[in-house]
Amino acid sequence: MKALLGASALSSVLVLAFAPAGCGTEVRDRFVASLDAGPEAEAEAPVVDAGGVDPTIGGPCNDDGQCDDQIPCTFDRCDQELGRCRNTPDDAQCQDGAYCNGSERCVLRQGCAPGPVVTCSDGDGCTIDRCVEGTQSCEHVLRDVDGDGDPDYHCNGGGDCDDTDPTVSSKKAEICGNFKDDNCDGRIDEQPCSVPENDTCATATTIATAGTYLLSTVATKPDYGTSCATSTSGQDIVVAIRVPADGARDVLVRARTNSSLNAEVGLTLQRACGDASQEIQCQRVPNVADARAIARRQAAGSTVYAVVATRNESIVDLGVAFLPPTDPPANESCASPAPIALDQAAAVSLIDAKFDLSSDCHANATGGELTYSFELTEERDVRIFASRTLGTGAPIVSLRDPASCTTDELACRAGESSPLFKRRLAKGVHVVSVAATTQIDASIIVKTSPPTDPLPEESCATAPEIEPNKTKLVSLTDHEDAIDNGCGPGFADAAFKLTLDAPSDVLVIGRFPFIDQGMVSLSPPACDAAIACTQGSTPQRVSRRNQPAGEYRVVVGDQLSESALLFPLVRPTVPPTVITAGDGCTDAFPIPDTGGYFTGDTTDMTADFSAGCDQTGQPAGTAKDQLGKLVLTQRRRVVFDMSGSDMQTILDLRQGEPCPGIELSSACHVGTGPGRSFLDITLDPGTYYVQIDGYNGATGKWALDVRVLEP
Numbered sequence: 001m002k003a004l005l006g007a008s009a010l011s012s013v014l015v016l017a018f019a020p021a022g023c024g025t026e027v028r029d030r031f032v033a034s035l036d037a038g039p040e041a042e043a044e045a046p047v048v049d050a051g052g053v054d055p056t057i058g059g060p061c062n063d064d065g066q067c068d069d070q071i072p073c074t075f076d077r078c079d080q081e082l083g084r085c086r087n088t089p090d091d092a093q094c095q096d097g098a099y100c101n102g103s104e105r106c107v108l109r110q111g112c113a114p115g116p117v118v119t120c121s122d123g124d125g126c127t128i129d130r131c132v133e134g135t136q137s138c139e140h141v142l143r144d145v146d147g148d149g150d151p152d153y154h155c156n157g158g159g160d161c162d163d164t165d166p167t168v169s170s171k172k173a174e175i176c177g178n179f180k181d182d183n184c185d186g187r188i189d190e191q192p193c194s195v196p197e198n199d200t201c202a203t204a205t206t207i208a209t210a211g212t213y214l215l216s217t218v219a220t221k222p223d224y225g226t227s228c229a230t231s232t233s234g235q236d237i238v239v240a241i242r243v244p245a246d247g248a249r250d251v252l253v254r255a256r257t258n259s260s261l262n263a264e265v266g267l268t269l270q271r272a273c274g275d276a277s278q279e280i281q282c283q284r285v286p287n288v289a290d291a292r293a294i295a296r297r298q299a300a301g302s303t304v305y306a307v308v309a310t311r312n313e314s315i316v317d318l319g320v321a322f323l324p325p326t327d328p329p330a331n332e333s334c335a336s337p338a339p340i341a342l343d344q345a346a347a348v349s350l351i352d353a354k355f356d357l358s359s360d361c362h363a364n365a366t367g368g369e370l371t372y373s374f375e376l377t378e379e380r381d382v383r384i385f386a387s388r389t390l391g392t393g394a395p396i397v398s399l400r401d402p403a404s405c406t407t408d409e410l411a412c413r414a415g416e417s418s419p420l421f422k423r424r425l426a427k428g429v430h431v432v433s434v435a436a437t438t439q440i441d442a443s444i445i446v447k448t449s450p451p452t453d454p455l456p457e458e459s460c461a462t463a464p465e466i467e468p469n470k471t472k473l474v475s476l477t478d479h480e481d482a483i484d485n486g487c488g489p490g491f492a493d494a495a496f497k498l499t500l501d502a503p504s505d506v507l508v509i510g511r512f513p514f515i516d517q518g519m520v521s522l523s524p525p526a527c528d529a530a531i532a533c534t535q536g537s538t539p540q541r542v543s544r545r546n547q548p549a550g551e552y553r554v555v556v557g558d559q560l561s562e563s564a565l566l567f568p569l570v571r572p573t574v575p576p577t578v579i580t581a582g583d584g585c586t587d588a589f590p591i592p593d594t595g596g597y598f599t600g601d602t603t604d605m606t607a608d609f610s611a612g613c614d615q616t617g618q619p620a621g622t623a624k625d626q627l628g629k630l631v632l633t634q635r636r637r638v639v640f641d642m643s644g645s646d647m648q649t650i651l652d653l654r655q656g657e658p659c660p661g662i663e664l665s666s667a668c669h670v671g672t673g674p675g676r677s678f679l680d681i682t683l684d685p686g687t688y689y690v691q692i693d694g695y696n697g698a699t700g701k702w703a704l705d706v707r708v709l710e711p
Contacts, residue, residue, distance in 0.1 A: 058085035073106035075575035100131035126155030194219035198237040201273035228282035236309040254319040264311040267291040273305040334405030337371035360489035361412035369435035380448040383419040393438030457494035460527035466496035468570035487533035488519030493557030509567035582626035585659035613668035615696035623694035639707040642676035647700035650693035651677035
């Protein structure tokens with residue numbers, strides 16, 4: 001939709017926040033207090049092409065209505081000083097939300113066009129480069145041909161002296177008597193050296209008594225393939241577990257290793273050692289150093305073989321238990337849930353459950369689920385609590401409609417900090433499924449209370465109006481996950497009506513307790529989908545440029561059913577100001593005290609300044625940067641948002657003359673995640689320099705939205 005530009009009026013905003021934290025690896029933003037005054041800034045010159053002609057200037061005009069160029073991604077207005085139309089491209093109107101396919105561009109007289117695909121090539125033959133859509137960034141991993149976790153020693157940071165042999169690396173122990181430099185220290189079979197134990201079926205230790213055994217994968221090799229083999233080359237050991245002679249048993253085995261970074265363990269039970277066709281169960285959770293497996297109803301005197309694989313050489317705690325013989329759980333599906341009583345804890349063991357049911361909260365589930373049922377004799381509010389009793393993962397609970405259990409999920413909840421809550425659940429039988437992020441044992445309990453009516457903000461149909469440019473404190477206590485717009489599944493949420501009288505730039509900010517996970521989204525009135533959505537640690541924000549006039553819903557939610565601060569910032573759409581200046585103090589581009597939307601590219605700039613929040617070890621002035629100048633004559637709250645920037649960003653606020661001023665404490669923000677850099681700061685009158693920089697040497701296109709508000 002085209003935008004007709006007008007004066008921007010922003011109301012006062014109450015500055016109130018929890019201790020803020022960044023998203024993902026981003027540095028947390030802070031509020032900054034009193035600063036000194038300074039002079040006014042000068043206007044920015046128009047962008048011109050190589051021939052000295054401004055390509056955004058069109059034909060003669062008297063008013064904005066004469067300037068529509070029929071290109072949806074341009075901002076069209078009549079420049080009254082020139083008496084000519086001005087059609088300004090805005091790349092933000094063309095973005096498809098994906099990063100790795102390149103940043104789409106708005107081309108004059110053409111419209112939206114694809115940008116160059118992100119290649120991520122760093123020109124270093126020692127790295128494997130790839131684009132990661134989830135983090136909207138490039139990943140450069142040191143080359144490791146044999147996959148043993150140790151890069152080639154010819155590369156900086158690597159220590160592998162034979163990157164074609166996964167049994168050789170600087171992380172391995174020296175093995176005695178194999179005539180090989182296993183640990184890459186330049187010597188062969190030196191002391192101290194290690195002798196592998198339990199490396200093969202022929203050398204497997206026999207265990208005939210229940211207990212915990214301390215074993216080691218040091219000096220062993222990966223001898224046996226299994227259906228859940230570790231994700232990278234490692235090593236494995238074998239033990240033979242002898243079932244007692246006095247009767248059949250269930251054999252329960254648990255393998256744990258050091259839970260340090262990059263640890264992982266896999267556990268496989270077999271009837272015949274080393275024979276993959278005789279596999280009973282194989283369990284491995286990526287990047288988890290704990291696995292359990294069970295062999296049910298094993299005959300007296302029989303042998304079960306346990307193959308334990310680790311990603312790195314490590315000590316393994318192997319627990320073995322002989323239990324009375326049992327059948328696999330029968331409550332595997334909607335057709336056969338196990339009944340549980342209200343207000344009584346029920347034990348759940350997710351050792352060998354199968355995956356049957358999908359759930360909106362199952363994104364991190366690694367195994368199967370079990371089903372349970374409870375009965376209500378009348379309409380009630382229901383809360384389902386789940387807590388872990390064994391293991392390291394988190395439970396995932398799902399409430400399902402028994403009539404369409406496999407497809408109709410009423411609500412779900414991940415974690416054990418707060419219960420799944422559902423209002424006015426009807427009389428009758430209801431089904432609950434329980435899954436987890438790893439193999440855990442858990443306890444669930446279903447509690448009921450008298451039925452209550454939903455609050456107006458728990459439905460998009462009855463959502464109360466929210467005032468733009470004001471801070472709203474939202475309590476999410478006793479809220480359901482009632483709004484199904486695809487954002488924040490399992491989160492307690494609330495919706496508010498936002499009315500735009502004209503095409504507007506919308507920035508929604510949500511703040512949450514530091515230990516919480518929160519989400520904010522912008523949706524159509526029906527909330528059947530999200531126009532924009534984000535979730536994670538505080539603060540969270542969504543930005544929409546030139547959002548058409550109309551009615552919308554701002555939705556906020558959190559995982560712990562706590563409280564949130566909601567900041568819906570709205571202004572009439574402004575055109576982008578393309579910045580070609582700012583390459584140093586003599587060329588700093590002006591930022592008006594009314595704010596604006598600015599775009600630029602640091603590729604052809606020089607590296608003038610350092611930033612206190614840059615990657616540790618970076619030399620001074622590593623990344624190319626641009627500098628803006630903001631002069632405030634009154635105390636103001638200023639919001640800086642770099643959403644939509646191609647590169648990983650740094651936003652560094654400096655104060656005072658001479659340029660570039662002094663870095664303000666806690667006002668340097670790194671944006672490595674999709675939201676890029678963000679600052680929300682209350683400033684006294686004074687002169688401020690805004691340093692737009694790249695994190696860890698990054699360069700490229702950037703966007704900066706500046707909102708100047710009353711404090």
